[in-house]
Structures are given as structure tokens and as C-alpha cells.
Amino acid sequence: MPIITPRLRLRPSRLGLSAFAPKTAVADRLSDLKDFRDNPGNLRARHYVPEGLTGPAPLVVVLHGCTQNAAVYDHGSGWSTLADRHGFILLFPEQQRANNPMLCFNWFSPDHIQRGMGEAASIRSMIDAMEATYAIDQSRIFVTGLSAGGAMASVMLATYPETFAAGSILAGVAFGCADSVGGAFDCMGGRARNDAAELAQNVRRASPNKGRWPRIQVWQGSADHTVVPSNADAIVLQWAGLHGLDPKRFQGDEVSGHRRRAWIGPKGERLIEEYVINGMAHGVPLDGAAEDALGAAGAHMLDVGVDSTARIAAFFGIAPEVKEQAERPRRRKPPTRQRAAGPEGVIDKALRAAGLIR
Numbered sequence: 001m002p003i004i005t006p007r008l009r010l011r012p013s014r015l016g017l018s019a020f021a022p023k024t025a026v027a028d029r030l031s032d033l034k035d036f037r038d039n040p041g042n043l044r045a046r047h048y049v050p051e052g053l054t055g056p057a058p059l060v061v062v063l064h065g066c067t068q069n070a071a072v073y074d075h076g077s078g079w080s081t082l083a084d085r086h087g088f089i090l091l092f093p094e095q096q097r098a099n100n101p102m103l104c105f106n107w108f109s110p111d112h113i114q115r116g117m118g119e120a121a122s123i124r125s126m127i128d129a130m131e132a133t134y135a136i137d138q139s140r141i142f143v144t145g146l147s148a149g150g151a152m153a154s155v156m157l158a159t160y161p162e163t164f165a166a167g168s169i170l171a172g173v174a175f176g177c178a179d180s181v182g183g184a185f186d187c188m189g190g191r192a193r194n195d196a197a198e199l200a201q202n203v204r205r206a207s208p209n210k211g212r213w214p215r216i217q218v219w220q221g222s223a224d225h226t227v228v229p230s231n232a233d234a235i236v237l238q239w240a241g242l243h244g245l246d247p248k249r250f251q252g253d254e255v256s257g258h259r260r261r262a263w264i265g266p267k268g269e270r271l272i273e274e275y276v277i278n279g280m281a282h283g284v285p286l287d288g289a290a291e292d293a294l295g296a297a298g299a300h301m302l303d304v305g306v307d308s309t310a311r312i313a314a315f316f317g318i319a320p321e322v323k324e325q326a327e328r329p330r331r332r333k334p335p336t337r338q339r340a341a342g343p344e345g346v347i348d349k350a351l352r353a354a355g356l357i358r
Contacts, residue, residue, distance in 0.1 A: 026071055026075035027071075029071070029075075030071055030090075032045065032046060033126060033129060035133070036125045036126050038122070039125060040118055040121050040122060041118045041119030041122035041123075042096060042098065043094060043095060043122045043123070044070075044093075044095075045092070045129070046071070047092060048080045048089070048090040050084045051084075053087055053089070054135070056135045056136060056137035057087060057135060057136065058089070058142065058318045059090075059127070059136045059137070059140070060083075060088055060142045060143070060144065060313075061092075061123065061141070061156070062079055062090055062143075063105060063143070063145030063150070064092070064094065065147035065149050065150075066104040066148050067102055067103055069095075069103065076286075076297075077146075077301065078286075078293075079294075079309060081294055081295075082313055082319060086320075088313075089130065093119075093122065093123045099119075105152035106119055107148055107151035107154070107155055108178040108181060108183060109179075110179050112155075113155045113159070113175075113179075115206060115207050120152075120156060123156055124156075124160055127141065127163065140165055140316075141165060142165060143157060143168075144170070145169065146171055146300065147170070147282065149170075149172075150169040150170045153169050153172060154172055154173060154235065155175060157175070157203075158175035158176070158202070159206045159207055160207065161203070161209045162209055165214060165215065166214050166216065166317075167215075167216055168315060169217070169218050169235055170308065171220060171224055171283065172218075172235065174194075174199055174202070174234040174238045175206065176202030177192050177231075178192065187231070188226065188227045190228040194237060196237045199237050199241060200241030200242050203238060203239075203242055213243055215269070215270065215271050215272070216235065216239040216272050217272075217273045217275075217315045219284075219285065220274070221280030221283070222278050222280065225281070225282070229276065232276065236261075236263075239271075240263060245271060249263070250264075255306060256287075259278075260274065260276075261273070283301055284302065284309075285307070287304075288303040289303075289305065290307050290310075295309060310322050
């Protein structure tokens with residue numbers, strides 16, 4: 001989440017490696033999407049189509065976090081594996097270092113978070129290209145993302161609400177929370193205003209939408225010090241206002257010992273769903289002990305006994321509901337905040353000392 005450091009110069013190593021590259025190579029299952037016309041945000045487009053898939057098929061737009069790329073995020077979260085199992089198509093917009101040195105989507109920049117402008121317009125253009133190339137079910141287009149990608153998912157849901165049936169935001173922020181780098185840090189640290197009416201109005205002003213609003217799912221770690229838990233509350237407030245729901249009236253239960261809340265619409269549908277993972281730091285919740293486990297634990301991919309990817313797909317309605325196991329192995333201790341090692345760790349330490357990240 002956003003790291004704009006004009007005075008920070010990153011020198012390539014003598015081996016030509018980036019200090020922020022993954023320490024080990026991952027299998028890249030994605031292909032380039034080359035033919036999309038408008039790209040004002042200068043993003044790269046990757047995608048995945050299961051072999052033998054016939055349409056019209058759902059489309060899930062997946063947005064990676066800072067320091068990641070599309071292949072790394074897919075490898076960790078397991079989205080392409082789930083697409084093979086249940087038959088849907090994936091689009092992975094990918095940030096380029098020329099736009100942001102830490103590969104964060106620029107969710108805090110007015111040039112990129114308005115309908116028809118910048119990165120938001122590029123992602124919408126990619127969706128148009130996918131619809132032109134593949135048999136996409138236009139009623140089943142979804143978006144999800146982590147951290148800066150989660151914040152950019154908020155942007156897409158606000159600026160193009162008619163496009164998406166639902167979205168899932170992991171460790172992200174409410175739309176309109178910031179319009180500058182300084183404001184972004186205030187937002188992530190929970191220092192932004194969270195007036196319910198104003199939050200909803202931010203979204204209403206972002207598009208000419210007069211129809212239905214997308215359903216929303218929120219994921220948050222209780223020990224996340226990068227994007228603090230009050231941001232999840234703000235997202236819930238924002239979309240409760242849009243859906244005409246009372247934020248204080250919800251159904252609550254637990255999933256593997258973690259809190260889940262749901263706000264139900266007049267037809268009995270879950271319009272908003274929120275998971276708060278006890279003791280989890282900043283990242284994607286995984287369940288390495290589950291049958292047919294998805295993804296792989298690593299940086300910002302945290303094995304906490306809950307499979308967020310499968311549950312997101314179930315919330316979207318493109319995969320079966322995840323069943324709780326009657327007996328589970330002893331759960332691992334929830335990970336604390338990770339500190340990177342090697343060159344990444346040195347830069348991480350320097351950025352924290354300078355107050356550029358927390």
C-alpha cells in the first residue's frame with residue numbers, strides 16, 4: 001500500500017535482479033492479453049482461460065498487492081487452480097514499475113480513480129477486450145484484490161458498478177478515502193473520516209449509476225498494522241448505505257473460530273459479508289490443511305486455516321460453498337507481521353525509519 005518515494009533510488013544488483021522480486025520463481029500460468037485499445041493507466045494485462053472451457057463463462061478480475069505481480073499473486077492465492085475446477089475465466093491487470101516503483105496500483109491518485117481515466121479506465125478496457133475475445137457472461141463479472149489491489153477493487157466497484165455483480169476486498173480501503181499519498185497513509189492508519197452518509201455519497205458521485213449496486217465481501221486481519229481493521233468497518237458502512245441496510249443489524253457466526261458477519265437484503269441474499277481473521281497480519285488468508293488446498297503460503301499469503309479464495313468464489317456464486325470440516329488438524333499459530341529478509345528487508349527497514357511505511 002502506497003509507497004511513492006521520489007527520493008528513493010533503486011539500484012539493480014550486479015546480477016540484474018530487483019530487490020523486490022520474489023526470492024524464488026513461481027510457475028506462471030498466465031498469458032498476455034495484448035489486444036485492448038485504451039490503456040491510459042499504462043497497465044499490463046494477463047489472463048487465464050481453463051482448457052476446454054465453453055461459455056458464456058464468469059469472469060473474475062484479480063488485482064495483486066504492492067511488490068507483487070500477477071503470476072506471484074495467482075500462485076499464492078490459487079485462483080487459476082480454482083478456475084480449472086469450476087470453469088471461469090480470470091483477468092489479472094498488472095502494475096508496471098514505471099507507474100509505481102513498488103508495483104502498487106495508484107488507488108490514491110485522482111488521475112487513476114475516476115471513471116474514464118487512468119488505471120480504472122485501463123482495467124475497464126481490459127474487460128471490454130475479454131468480452132470481445134471470449135464468451136463472457138456479462139451478468140457474472142466480479143473483482144477482487146489485496147491491499148493496494150483491494151483498494152483498486154473498491155475503485156472499480158465505485159466507478160463502474162454496472163459492470164460487476166459483486167466484489168471482494170482483502171485488506172483494502174473504502175472508495176474515496178484518499179486523494180494523495182499523505183491522505184493514503186492517514187486512510188490506511190485509520191485516521192480518515194468514516195461518516196456513513198459521506199462514504200456512500202463518495203460512491204454515488206463516482207458514476208451515473210441509477211440501478212442496482214454490487215454485493216460486497218470484506219476480509220481483514222485483526223493484527224494488520226499496514227491497513228488497520230477500522231478500514232473494513234468503513235467499507236461495510238459505505239456499502240450498507242448504498243444498499244439501504246442498517247450497519248447495526250447483521251447475522252453473525254464464526255468460521256474456524258474467526259468472526260463472520262452478513263447483512264441480508266430484502267430477498268434474503270447476502271449483500272455484504274465480512275470476515276475478520278483473529279491474529280492475522282496483512283495478507284491473503286489460506287488454509288494449507290484443507291482438502292484440495294489452494295495456493296501456497298509466502299509473503300502476504302498467510303496460512304491461517306481459512307481458504308479465502310474458495311470462499312470468495314462461493315460468495316460470487318461461481319463455486320460451491322465451503323464446508324466446515326468436523327475434525328481439523330491443530331491450527332498453526334496465526335502469523336505475526338512478516339519482515340522481509342535480504343535486500344527487500346533492508347529497503348523495508350529504511351522505508352519504515354523514514355516514516356514512509358508503517
